[in-house]
Amino acid sequence: MNVNTKTRKPATSGHENGPLKAYFPIFVLPTFAAFCIGFIYPFLRGIYLSFCKFRTTSDAKWVGFSNYIKAFSDDGFFHAFCYTAIFTVVSVIVVNLLAFAVAYVLTRGIKGTGVFRTVFFMPNLIGGIVLGYIWQMIFDGILRNYGTSIVLDSRFGFLGLIILMAWQQIGYMMIIYIAGLQSVPEELNEAAKIDGANGWQSLRHITIPTVMPSITICTFLTLTNSFKLFDQNLALTGGAPIAFTAEGQIKQTEMLALNIYNTFYSNANFRGVGQAKAVIFFVLVALIALLQLRLTREKEVQQ
Numbered sequence: 001m002n003v004n005t006k007t008r009k010p011a012t013s014g015h016e017n018g019p020l021k022a023y024f025p026i027f028v029l030p031t032f033a034a035f036c037i038g039f040i041y042p043f044l045r046g047i048y049l050s051f052c053k054f055r056t057t058s059d060a061k062w063v064g065f066s067n068y069i070k071a072f073s074d075d076g077f078f079h080a081f082c083y084t085a086i087f088t089v090v091s092v093i094v095v096n097l098l099a100f101a102v103a104y105v106l107t108r109g110i111k112g113t114g115v116f117r118t119v120f121f122m123p124n125l126i127g128g129i130v131l132g133y134i135w136q137m138i139f140d141g142i143l144r145n146y147g148t149s150i151v152l153d154s155r156f157g158f159l160g161l162i163i164l165m166a167w168q169q170i171g172y173m174m175i176i177y178i179a180g181l182q183s184v185p186e187e188l189n190e191a192a193k194i195d196g197a198n199g200w201q202s203l204r205h206i207t208i209p210t211v212m213p214s215i216t217i218c219t220f221l222t223l224t225n226s227f228k229l230f231d232q233n234l235a236l237t238g239g240a241p242i243a244f245t246a247e248g249q250i251k252q253t254e255m256l257a258l259n260i261y262n263t264f265y266s267n268a269n270f271r272g273v274g275q276a277k278a279v280i281f282f283v284l285v286a287l288i289a290l291l292q293l294r295l296t297r298e299k300e301v302q303q
Helices: 018-049 066-072 075-106 113-125 128-146 154-182 186-194 199-210 212-227 231-236 256-266 268-297
Strands: 242-244 249-251
Touching: 018 268, 066 075, 066 268, 075 113, 075 154, 075 212, 075 249, 075 256, 113 154, 128 154, 128 231, 154 212, 154 231, 186 199, 199 212, 212 268, 231 256, 249 256, 256 268
Parallel strands: none
Antiparallel strands: 242 249
């Protein structure tokens, strides 16, 4: 007697997914509505207001591209962009190098690894405003001995922002790097040792290429966080000191987000200009972040 040993797949029909499809809009609609109300509508409304002159959103009058012309002709905005760009480059390098170094040490099997991870991560839990005021008191206490203050010298203001950013962000990036380092196959390192590779060669040719996904994520986060830095800048220096030029005054440690804030709230007649700056700011950060993701993802190694 011939027996058919092939396993027959149970017949399926679309009726099993029927209830899911029927109730799908019920589950999705609240979240989608909240997303539209909380993000899509304000975003589109903000773009419209950037072409208007307004004191409140209800009395907006269309003025075309005049707000953008004023934004691009503002020396303070250009200075804030250059200052933010330099700060971002330095902070991305410092934060990622130190975070990777700390993560690499903590994955070498030293004692008390869990305690060190907790200690390094804790600054990330403190709000930016609080950190700004705390570090302002620390820096002023040190600089008082030299007859100056962090708000009187732009060099100390820049250095203070870098230290504050690194102190807050290193622990968070460290966790991501630790996850990446722990995913490196041990067989690759053992094979490299057998072939005579030293520690630096293994790190350069095996570890770093393997953890490129973590490097991509951390670089993206530090880059966008640096460009969007606001509360720490507001609390630590407030943009001070002020430099006076022929065109007006420029706040030397004022970053882009703080410049937009000051433009929007310093004078009600310039709120349209502040909104235009915000749109420009969004486009700049989006383009730079997308470029960074493309460049770093090209170097990722498929395991």
